[in-house]
Each structure stands twice: as C-alpha cells, then as structure tokens.
Amino acid sequence: MTIWTVEGHRLFADGCPVPFRASPNIGGKIAEHRLLLHHFTSGFYAGSIEWLCNPAAKASAHLVVGEGGEVTQLVPFDRAAWHAGKSAWGDITGSVNPVSIGIEIANLGDLDGSPGHYTFAGHAVPDDRVIMARHKAGGAARPWHTYPAAQIAAVIGISRALQAAYGIHELLGHEDVAPGRKVDPGPAWPMDMVRAAVMTPATAPVFIPPRPPEPVAEAPVPNVVETPKDVQRALVALGYGPLVIDGDIGPASEAAVRRFQLVAGLAVDGDPGPKTRAALARAMTRRT
Ligand SMILES: [Zn+2]
Numbered sequence: 001m002t003i004w005t006v007e008g009h010r011l012f013a014d015g016c017p018v019p020f021r022a023s024p025n026i027g028g029k030i031a032e033h034r035l036l037l038h039h040f041t042s043g044f045y046a047g048s049i050e051w052l053c054n055p056a057a058k059a060s061a062h063l064v065v066g067e068g069g070e071v072t073q074l075v076p077f078d079r080a081a082w083h084a085g086k087s088a089w090g091d092i093t094g095s096v097n098p099v100s101i102g103i104e105i106a107n108l109g110d111l112d113g114s115p116g117h118y119t120f121a122g123h124a125v126p127d128d129r130v131i132m133a134r135h136k137a138g139g140a141a142r143p144w145h146t147y148p149a150a151q152i153a154a155v156i157g158i159s160r161a162l163q164a165a166y167g168i169h170e171l172l173g174h175e176d177v178a179p180g181r182k183v184d185p186g187p188a189w190p191m192d193m194v195r196a197a198v199m200t201p202a203t204a205p206v207f208i209p210p211r212p213p214e215p216v217a218e219a220p221v222p223n224v225v226e227t228p229k230d231v232q233r234a235l236v237a238l239g240y241g242p243l244v245i246d247g248d249i250g251p252a253s254e255a256a257v258r259r260f261q262l263v264a265g266l267a268v269d270g271d272p273g274p275k276t277r278a279a280l281a282r283a284m285t286r287r288t
Contacts (some may be wrong), residue, residue: 002069006165011063011158014283018063018071022052027061027080027097033166034092035100036159036198037084038191040107040145040184047104049074058082059217061104067147069154072125077101077166082211087177091172096177101162104183105155108145110265114286118143133187137179139263140283146187152190159198171195174285213272223284228253234280235260268287 005012010020013244015253041048052060052074060225061083062075071117084101087095108120111130116126125145132141173191174182175219185191225234228247240256249257261268264279272280 002154002157003162004154006077006161010076011071011077011161014072018073019023020073021049021053023060023074023081024055025052025058026075026134027072030078030080030098030101032078032099033162034167034169035089035096035178036153036162036171037096037100037102037174038155038159038171038185039102039104040109040186040188040189041104042109042169042184043106044108045070045137048104050069052104056124059085059101060096062105063102063158064104064156065151065155066106067151071154077162077163078091084174084177087174089172089177092209100123101168102168103155103158105147105151105189107147107151107188108184109184109186111143111145112129113143114282120145131188135183135187135263137175137263138239141259141286142264142283144186146188147190152194156194156197159194162257171198213256225277225281225284228272231257231277231280234284238280238283 004014011018038060041064043051044069045064049064049072051057052064060074060081062077062081064071064072064074080097081098081102082235083104084096086195089096105194105264111118111120111125114121118127118130130143131146134141141168149193154158159171171188174184181251208232224232229245231249232243232245235241235256240260243253243256249272257272258268258270260280261276266276266279
C-alpha cells in the first residue's frame with residue numbers, strides 16, 4: 001500500500017515526490033484550505049493532464065489520478081487551481097477555488113449508447129466498466145464509467161494525507177458546489193464510503209472495501225416519443241413531473257424539458273425538438 005504524504009505543498013508517494021507538471025492556469029495563495037473537491041476528468045489520464053496544462057483550457061487541478069492510482073501534480077497545494085469554476089458552498093460564493101484543493105479523477109463520466117456498444121466520444125467502453133445509475137440531482141438512470149479499486153484506494157490515501165496536512169473541513173463533489181451545472185464525480189463514485197474513509201481521524205483504522213453502487217436493471221421495451229403528450233408522459237415517468245398531460249407545452253412542461261435537457265447534456269432551450277424527443281425515448285427505454 002502506498003504511503004501518501006504532503007511536504008512543501010507537494011504530494012509524496014512512499015517518500016518520493018509524484019511527477020510535477022506545472023499548469024499555467026493558476027490562481028493566488030490559498031489562505032485557508034476549507035474544502036477538498038473530487039472531480040472526474042471526462043477524459044483519459046494523459047490527455048487530461050495535457051489539457052489542464054494548456055492555457056486555452058483556462059482550467060486546472062492540483063492533482064490528476066489515473067486508473068491505476070498513478071498521480072501527476074499540476075499546481076502546488078498553497079496556490080488556487082481553477083477546478084470548480086462558478087460554485088458556492090455555505091458562506092463561500094462566486095467560486096470555491098480560493099479555499100479548496102481539487103483532485104481530478106481520470107474517468108469518462110457519463111456515456112452514450114446501449115449495452116454492447118457504450119461509447120465515450122466514439123471510444124468503445126466495455127460493459128463491465130459501465131454502471132446504470134441515476135444522478136442524485138435527478139433524472140433517469142443512464143450509463144456511467146466505473147472507477148477501478150486501485151484508483152479509489154489512491155484517491156482515499158491522497159485525500160487523507162491532504163486532510164491531515166491542511167485540516168480540511170469537508171470533502172465534496174464538484175456536483176455539490178455547482179449543482180445543475182456539473183455532475184462529477186457522479187453516481188459511479190462511492191462518495192459516502194470515500195468520505196467516511198477520508199474524514200475519519202488518522203489514528204482510527206480504516207478498512208472499508210470499495211463497493212460500486214447497486215446496478216439498476218433496464219427495461220427492454222423501446223419507447224417512442226413523438227407528440228407533445230408523449231413528451232409530457234415521458235417527463236412524468238422519468239421523474240420530472242408532476243405535469244398535466246394535456247399536449248400543451250406550457251411553462252411547467254417547458255421547465256421540465258429544460259431540466260431533462262440539462263441532465264441529458266443537450267442544448268437547454270425548453271423546446272422538445274427531435275434530439276430531445278429521441279433522448280427521452282432512450283431514457284424511457286433504459287428506465288426501470
Ligand atoms: Zn469537475
């Protein structure tokens with residue numbers, strides 16, 4: 001098991017500093033480390049590091065953790081990284097970046113397709129690395145890329161070291177500080193178990209085996225969503241109701257369409273056009 005420590009605002013694994021690649025996307029001094037944020041990269045490890053070191057990204061994180069637990073540090077822990085964007089928590093408004101450490105976990109996030117041919121940006125994702133789950137913000141069950149045990153163990157060990165070094169008050173997901181805008185690290189990340197392991201005092205023994213969330217069975221029957229009434233029925237069935245099923249896309253139906261479009265990653269315009277109807281039909285087919 002790797003021993004993670006923090007010294008001089010750098011992360012060490014078994015006494016050796018982890019690879020450091022300086023990102024130009026960096027803010028001011030962190031006066032107080034109040035929060036630790038977990039994210040998923042929506043991309044692969046090496047490509048995510050490249051991107052977060054590119055000035056055009058206008059984004060960074062303190063650490064990127066790969067699927068095998070390999071780590072690269074991009075920003076020293078005493079400087080703000082640009083990981084959370086517009087975000088808020090408690091009395092922190094605007095952005096939590098000035099008071100937080102951000103860990104990007106290499107993971108493809110939410111996926112497209114259906115069993116046997118899940119994809120991420122055209123890359124095939126094997127079924128045994130996919131879980132069907134609902135996001136806690138609501139919406140239908142959809143496919144998410146799972147996190148390997150080695151990666152979860154590394155993030156826990158690193159997070160415990162950071163908590164011990166900086167007295168971090170709370171461990172949160174990006175989805176917690178930017179609800180409605182962000183869904184990472186998502187339902188495949190076992191946050192309750194991770195939080196319990198990280199926020200336990202360092203002297204207490206921790207042995208909680210990583211466990212992915214319960215899978216959600218899929219409904220096999222394909223659905224068709226054509227008419228405004230079909231749209232309303234689908235929205236209600238997927239938990240965006242209650243709505244009156246009258247075929248009139250008024251303000252309440254339009255608001256439900258917007259919420260669905262947000263969760264489904266579509267353009268949020270409140271108009272149940274062909275793309276939105278197709279996504280509703282897919283979501284209905286997947287739901288239980
Ligand atoms: Zn994020």
